[in-house]
Every structure is written in structure tokens, then in C-alpha cells.
Amino acid sequence: MKTFPFCDKSLPYDIRASDLVKQMTLSEKVLQLGNTNYGVRRLGLPKYEWWSEALHGVSNVGPGTFFDDLVPGSTSFPTVITSAAAFNESLWKTIGKAVSTEARAMYNLGRAGLTNWSPNINVVRDPRWGRAIETPGEDPLVVGKYAANCVKVSSCCKHYAAYDVDNWKGVERYSFDARVAEQDMVETFLRPFEMCVKEGDVSSIMCSYNRVDGIPACADPKLLNQTIRGEWDLHGYIVSDCHSIEVLVDGHHWLGDTKEDAVAHTLRAGESFIKHILCQEICLDLDCGDYYTKYVQSSVQQGKIREADIDRSLKCHYVVLMRLGFFDGNPQYNSLGKKDVCSEANVEFAREAAREGTVLLKNVGETLPLDSNKIKTLAVIGPHANATAAMIGNYAGLPCKTISPLNALSTYGEVDYQAGCSDTKCKNGSLIFPATQAAAKVDVTIIVAGIDLSIEAESLDRDDLLLPGNQTQLINQVANAAKGPVVLVLFSAGGLDISFAKNNPKIGAILWVGYPGERGGPAIADVIFGKYNPGGRLPLTWHEASYVDMLPMTSMPLRPVDSLGYPGRTYKFFSGSTVFPFGYGLSYTKFNYTLKPAVRSTQIKLNKFQHCYGIKYENDSYNPPCPSVRIDDMDCKEKIEFEVEVQNTGSRDGSEVVIAYSKPPQGILATHIKQVIGFQRVFVPAGGSKNVRFVLNLCDSLRVVDYNAYTVLPSGGHTITIGDDFVSFPLHVNFSS
CATH class of the missing domain: 2.60.40.10 (Immunoglobulins)
Incomplete structure (x- = not known):
């Protein structure tokens, strides 16, 4: 192997990558085009799994990462929407570095990859979107700043572009055609991705499932080739959202494509206007899925694409992997190992991140902070009072050690815990009465309510902005029965119409904590009892419930559509009344x-x-x-x-x-x-x-x-x-x- 030019460290990466690809046969090449690269044994090229995730901590969602007895978990930081509420670029960068360090340490231990397909930087255009939990909110600049600051070992900014409908009233992302004016594309949907490439120098962009103005995003030469490569000069590869090429055929029925047509359209979606730069002529370099590995060879044999198109794509892959040290190693990171995963410093920083992302929405008569010297008994009530998994959110791994709000608050006095609801959907009201009894006897009542991944998630958009089931009834009845002050703590990503609680004089304080990660419990207790003064701000507008009746989620314009009576979207274009505006947050x-x-x-x-x-x-x-x-x-x-x-x-x-x-x-x-x-x-x-x-x-x-x-x-x-x-x-x- 020492005689192979691609093993010569003195040569530039592009020369080495080109040499490696030239030594492969066609059948060997196509086996490297999916998220699972099968390697070439005769060349000493090992297998590599591209798909790892690290949205707010090293995750086991992708097949490239796993946990076991050696590495039982990783630090689970707050979900992105919570960290975004801190409006603190240095916090975002430090989280990115901590996650990157843990990912590199797990790679050294053979339990993670070097390429992480995160962050999600889609602007939240509609408050019903189920994936708001993964995003930095509704402002394009804030989203772009987050993207530029949290680039990890090798990050991937996704999902490009105009993607924010998952599954709403039967309209699914796999067939949705986002009809978007170029004005909105430039101003809102593309800006964070441009910042991610130009300011963050990200090594990958992931294209989305949806169509944009009739063309599948993963087969659009203008979006991929001309924009990402030509205008923004991406130094890396473009990858499909998983099974997007299959979606192109079976979901969009694009141009009546056969499978061989589809891989040709995506691997070379139009000829580039800049032909002399590596990777310029192709669009979609890597398939998260198996369409490339199954159908590219027959597409070449049918004359639909050239083998040279495959070569250029693979060169992009290997240049990225060489930069990451996959071929040569990275001596400066060799010392990273088990001690660097779930370190005390990272776990404590997860607590700090949750505190910084907490938003104080109401505080009448200085209800908060509570004086721990005067509080002897507490009622801790609600479907999230004893939350553990709900705090972690999605695209998460196994947390180091989760501490619930109940456990953290129990250190401040004698606690009477009442769930009030059997689960987040709270369809059964039979548990409300015991909760009211508990509130009537204690010094202070803390209600921990809201929504979770059963209400808002990937593939699950919301129909309304209300608390589910009997939660409103639970909160009102407990507040009315309470002997002492009442504090409401809310879990959610998207906004909630809690006007009833905002206007209820019996509810003295309201905190929004998003989904605060594995140290969410201590962070909530720190804020309630004054060990930390909250300063977070809402990264999303909290609309009144009637907003969703004014326009369908599938209407893409950001500006008001006067002819249809549709209001504007986000704080930039909506001029009506709100429950809480973008950027809102109080302090002690x-x-x-x-x-x-x-x-x-x-x-x-x-x-x-x-x-x-x-x-x-x-x-x-x-x-x-x-x-x-x-x-x-x-x-x-x-x-x-x-x-x-x-x-x-x-x-x-x-x-x-x-x-x-x-x-x-x-x-x-x-x-x-x-x-x-x-x-x-x-x-x-x-x-x-x-x-x-x-x-x-x-x-x-x-x-x-x-x-x-x-x-x-x-x-x-x-x-x-x-x-x-x-x-x-x-x-x-x-x-x-």
C-alpha cells in the first residue's frame, strides 16, 4: 500500500483522491456511493459509514454510531430550539466543540463516525411544524449564526431547501411541492444555508424530500449545482435525505423516471457552468440509501451517465475523509477516549446551556425566585413533572444520567408528586382531583406541563396550538385550589396559546424550557429557586390559537396574501396580536x-x-x-x-x-x-x-x-x-x- 500515490501524505488531497478512484473498477466504485461505503479490500480501503448524527449530542440514530458497555452514553445537551433561546453565539460554539470532542473520542474507540449529519437549519415558517424542536427558530440570521457556530467534526447543514411540512392533514413531505417565490427563497429559505457554507465552511449539505416549484430538491441543478457549488463554493459533498431518490421515483413520480433515470438525474443534475473545479459538474454526491449502489452501474451501462460522473463524486468523498484524518489519522486527537465522553465538564455545561435557554414568560409580584428558606413543602404536578425521556427530545443518543424536575426539586423540601395526567395527551381527567388536593396543602405548587414528541416531531405536524387534552383544565383547577404561589413550567418547541395561564392571576410565574436535555431538572430548579437568573428569549413567535385557522400550513409565502386573507408569517411579516412575540423574555x-x-x-x-x-x-x-x-x-x-x-x-x-x-x-x-x-x-x-x-x-x-x-x-x-x-x-x- 505504501507504493500507492493515494497513501503519499506529501501529495495534495485532490491528487490522492483522484489516484484512489482511478484504481477502482466500476463495480467497486458504485459500492462506495451510498451512506455505507463498502470499501475495497484489495486496495486496503476499509468500510466506512457516513451516517452519524450529533444534533445536540452524539446520537445513535444513524448506523454509524452505537453505545455499549464501553461507552454507555454521551452528553445530551438541550435540544436546538432551547439552546437557540440563549441567543449566545459563544454558547453555541462551545456546545459544538463539546459534541465534536465526544464524537471524535467515540470514533477513536470504534463507536462513531467522523461525518455527522446535523444541524437542522430550516427556518420555522409555520408554528405547527413538528420539527421546530431541531431548529434555531424563525429568524434567518439567527438560524445562520447558529449554523456557522456549531459546525462539528464534519457537519452537514440540512434540509435544503424550503422544507417545513412533514405530515399535515395528509400532506406529506414525500410528495409535497413547495411553491416558493424567489423573493422568499433568497430572503428566508436559502440565507441560513449560504451562511453555513460561507461562514461555517461546512463540509456537507443535505437536500430535502420535497419538491421546490415542481422540481425535487435532490434533482434540481439550480439549487444544488449552480447555487451551492457555483455561487457559494461548497468545500465538500452534497448528500440526499435518506431514501430521497426512492422518494423521487415513488413519491414524486418525477418525469416518469425509471430507477436508472433517477440516479442519473441526481448524480449529474445538469451540466455546470464552471467545469474546471473539482465536483462542479455533479449535484448529489452521496446517497443516504441504496439506490446508487443498486442502480448506478446499470445506468452507466445504459448510457444515461458517464463513469467520469461517478469519479468526480467519489473524489469529493475522499477529499473530505482525508481532511478528517480517516486515511492518515489525526495525532492531535489520538488522546481522546472514554474519559472525554460524559465528562463532568460537559455534563455541567449541559446544565448551564439549559439554564441559559430558559425563558421567563410571566412573573407577577416577583413570584420567582422562590426563597428556599421559606419553602418547606412543594406540590410537583403535571405530565412532565417526572420527565426524563421527554427532556431529551429527538435525534438523541443515550444520556449520561438524566435528572428529572421532580428529583431536582425534591432537594428543596418535602414533595407531594401528582402526575395529574396519565400521559402528555392527558385524555383522562381522573387524576386532576388528587393534584388539586396536593396543591391545597403545600407552600408552593409547581406544574410541569406542555407537549412532547407524541404531539410534535418529525413526520408529525400539529393541527392546533393548544395544550392537549385536559391539561388546560388541570392547570386551572390546580391553580385555583393552590394555597401558595403557583409556577407553571412548559415543555415545547413550537409556541402554545396559553393565554388562559398568562391572564390567570392565580398563576404567578411561567417558565418555558423547551426540551432542556439531561440536566433539565437541575436547571429548572436552579431558576425557580434563584440560583440562576433567567435571560433567554423566545426564538419563535407564540401565536394565538386562531392563527392556524387563518391559513393552511401548505401556503408558502412569508408575506401576507391579501387576496386570500392570509396573514404574514414570522415576526418579520406578521403584524397581528400574539401571545408572546419573538424575542420576548423577562428577568429577575x-x-x-x-x-x-x-x-x-x-x-x-x-x-x-x-x-x-x-x-x-x-x-x-x-x-x-x-x-x-x-x-x-x-x-x-x-x-x-x-x-x-x-x-x-x-x-x-x-x-x-x-x-x-x-x-x-x-x-x-x-x-x-x-x-x-x-x-x-x-x-x-x-x-x-x-x-x-x-x-x-x-x-x-x-x-x-x-x-x-x-x-x-x-x-x-x-x-x-x-x-x-x-x-x-x-x-x-x-x-x-
Whole structure:
């Protein structure tokens, strides 16, 4: 083997990969095209399983990872929607590093792969989507920032693109055709993936099951070839969602394709306009499934594709594996092993992540935090009071050691535990009465309710935004019977219409914890009893229940559809009333913002190659001298710089999430209400202050995507706001020749 050029470490990866592929026969090549690469024994090429998962901890969902007596579990961090609520980029990066370390350690022990097919960075367009649990929420910038920060050993950003319908009223992802305007594609659905590739330098993108404007995403040359490779310059491979090629044939019935046609369409979905770069001419490099391994050889023999198309795909595979050390090893990681999985530091950090992602939604009369010196008896009630598996969520492995809310709260006093419901769906109300009896006797009542994977999950979208079954009845009756303060803790990913609890004076405090991971119990107790001051913010709008009656989940536009009476989607385009808005969250202390002097205008001089571009205004007669300039025509080096003093005027230390938004000039037709342009989480001691400085790219921050899908910088009066309009300042953009 030492004589093979592909074993020569002094050669560039692409040369070595090319040599390896040239030494294979056609039948050997096709056996390397599925998620299970069978290897080539005569070349010393071992078998490799590409499919591992590590969404919020090393997972055993994929066949590339398993647990046993040597490695019985891995650290289960909060699900992504909970970590996203922390609005803390350093937290996301640290979680990514911790998971990466555990994955590499398990690889060294022969129990995991090097390629992890996560994160899920689909923007949550509709509150009913079952997979919101896996995502960073509804804002494209926040989702993209999360993606760029949590790239692990070898990550895969998925599911590309316009995928957020799983199974709603009989409409399934395997046959759904997402009819999406290019404006929404550029502005919302593609932006996180572009950030994942350009800022995160991810090594893989996974295409989704659905069609986009009639074309299956995994067979669309524009989406895959021209965009991911041509425009974004992906340094890696594109993989199908599992069995997507089979779905193309049996679910979409695409072009009446035979199996050989289908693999030809995906392996080479159109000729690239850039032919000299490795991997440019092919689209779908790797099949999660067995269609490639079964049908590519006969497709070549039938003249539908060339063997050279296979060669290019395999080169992409092996360059990635060489970068990861699969061929040569990585001496710097050789010491990682059993001690690095479920380490005390990682488990404790899982607790910290759960605390940072906790959102305080209500706190009347400083119900929280509770004084542990005054609390002797507690009623811990609800279907999630003794939760273990429910805290872990999906795409999880085996946690190191899960501590339930009940176990954690039991350390603070004598506990009377009553489930109140037999399960999350709570169809039987017979357990409510014992719960009310318990609440009537104790110093404080803590209700832990919400939903779980039986309500929202992959392949399971919701029909409504209400608590299931008798949970509302349970909460109201327990609250009315309670002798002492009542605290409601909610599990969910998507929003819930809990207006009844928000407005019930007997419920003093409400906490949302998402799905908080293996240390969710201690994290909840820490927040309730004041060991931690919550500072998380909702990464999703919590809509009123009536929202779902206003439009079908299958309507893809983000903007309101006036002709059908459909409201807008996400905080960017929805102007109606909500239960809780995007970015909402309280603290046990108070923060004041003071804006430091900031530049209020910017003058941009255009050269002879830059031209004014017309955009539509609500007032057709309004015609500014230079309405906008297309961002593609600008160098976009200008910055927005501003500073906010955050003062903690309360008596408790705390963390504040400072979210900056931009609002476009008034009168532009059908643009966003506002958009996130930056965020920082800052710790401020009681009575102290911290200056939070933003230095942001002008074009990125003030961008508008017009109806023609051009990204433009409008002239005129933009507005920069901090938080819920706590402070704001105008920023005027002028163009001159």
C-alpha cells in the first residue's frame, strides 16, 4: 500500500483522491456511493459509514454510531430550539466543540463516525411544524449564526431547501411541492444555508424530500449545482435525505423516471457552468440509501451517465475523509477516549446551556425566585413533572444520567408528586382531583406541563396550538385550589396559546424550557429557586390559537396574501396580536438601555458601473432620485457602528440579551416590518452596567429583497432599534454620483 500515490501524505488531497478512484473498477466504485461505503479490500480501503448524527449530542440514530458497555452514553445537551433561546453565539460554539470532542473520542474507540449529519437549519415558517424542536427558530440570521457556530467534526447543514411540512392533514413531505417565490427563497429559505457554507465552511449539505416549484430538491441543478457549488463554493459533498431518490421515483413520480433515470438525474443534475473545479459538474454526491449502489452501474451501462460522473463524486468523498484524518489519522486527537465522553465538564455545561435557554414568560409580584428558606413543602404536578425521556427530545443518543424536575426539586423540601395526567395527551381527567388536593396543602405548587414528541416531531405536524387534552383544565383547577404561589413550567418547541395561564392571576410565574436535555431538572430548579437568573428569549413567535385557522400550513409565502386573507408569517411579516412575540423574555432584575451617540447618516458615492435601481412603493407617485442600489454591484465595506449602555438597575446579577433590529424606510411595498441584524448576550452585575458595541456590515443590516428577488440597499430613512424599541435611532442612506 505504501507504493500507492493515494497513501503519499506529501501529495495534495485532490491528487490522492483522484489516484484512489482511478484504481477502482466500476463495480467497486458504485459500492462506495451510498451512506455505507463498502470499501475495497484489495486496495486496503476499509468500510466506512457516513451516517452519524450529533444534533445536540452524539446520537445513535444513524448506523454509524452505537453505545455499549464501553461507552454507555454521551452528553445530551438541550435540544436546538432551547439552546437557540440563549441567543449566545459563544454558547453555541462551545456546545459544538463539546459534541465534536465526544464524537471524535467515540470514533477513536470504534463507536462513531467522523461525518455527522446535523444541524437542522430550516427556518420555522409555520408554528405547527413538528420539527421546530431541531431548529434555531424563525429568524434567518439567527438560524445562520447558529449554523456557522456549531459546525462539528464534519457537519452537514440540512434540509435544503424550503422544507417545513412533514405530515399535515395528509400532506406529506414525500410528495409535497413547495411553491416558493424567489423573493422568499433568497430572503428566508436559502440565507441560513449560504451562511453555513460561507461562514461555517461546512463540509456537507443535505437536500430535502420535497419538491421546490415542481422540481425535487435532490434533482434540481439550480439549487444544488449552480447555487451551492457555483455561487457559494461548497468545500465538500452534497448528500440526499435518506431514501430521497426512492422518494423521487415513488413519491414524486418525477418525469416518469425509471430507477436508472433517477440516479442519473441526481448524480449529474445538469451540466455546470464552471467545469474546471473539482465536483462542479455533479449535484448529489452521496446517497443516504441504496439506490446508487443498486442502480448506478446499470445506468452507466445504459448510457444515461458517464463513469467520469461517478469519479468526480467519489473524489469529493475522499477529499473530505482525508481532511478528517480517516486515511492518515489525526495525532492531535489520538488522546481522546472514554474519559472525554460524559465528562463532568460537559455534563455541567449541559446544565448551564439549559439554564441559559430558559425563558421567563410571566412573573407577577416577583413570584420567582422562590426563597428556599421559606419553602418547606412543594406540590410537583403535571405530565412532565417526572420527565426524563421527554427532556431529551429527538435525534438523541443515550444520556449520561438524566435528572428529572421532580428529583431536582425534591432537594428543596418535602414533595407531594401528582402526575395529574396519565400521559402528555392527558385524555383522562381522573387524576386532576388528587393534584388539586396536593396543591391545597403545600407552600408552593409547581406544574410541569406542555407537549412532547407524541404531539410534535418529525413526520408529525400539529393541527392546533393548544395544550392537549385536559391539561388546560388541570392547570386551572390546580391553580385555583393552590394555597401558595403557583409556577407553571412548559415543555415545547413550537409556541402554545396559553393565554388562559398568562391572564390567570392565580398563576404567578411561567417558565418555558423547551426540551432542556439531561440536566433539565437541575436547571429548572436552579431558576425557580434563584440560583440562576433567567435571560433567554423566545426564538419563535407564540401565536394565538386562531392563527392556524387563518391559513393552511401548505401556503408558502412569508408575506401576507391579501387576496386570500392570509396573514404574514414570522415576526418579520406578521403584524397581528400574539401571545408572546419573538424575542420576548423577562428577568429577575431590571435593565435600562442608554444609546451612545451614533452616526445618523451615510453617504455612498457610486461609480460609473453602479446604477440606481427602482423599487416599488405603496405610493406609486413617490419616486426618490435613487431608490436603491443592488448589493451585488457594491463592494459593501461600509459599517454601522453603535454602542448601548446596559444598566442593571435591580438587586440581582443577570444576563441580558441585546437584540438589534433594522426597519426599512417607510413606504416600501411588501417588505419586512423589521429584521434582526445582530445580538449579544451580556452579563451585568446588580447595580452595574456594561457597554455593548455593535459593528455591523451596512449592506447586510439594511438589505431588502425586492419582488424580483434582487437584494438591494434602499436609500432613505432606515431605523435601528434595540430590543422592543427600548431605544432607536434613524440612519439615513444617501447615494451620489
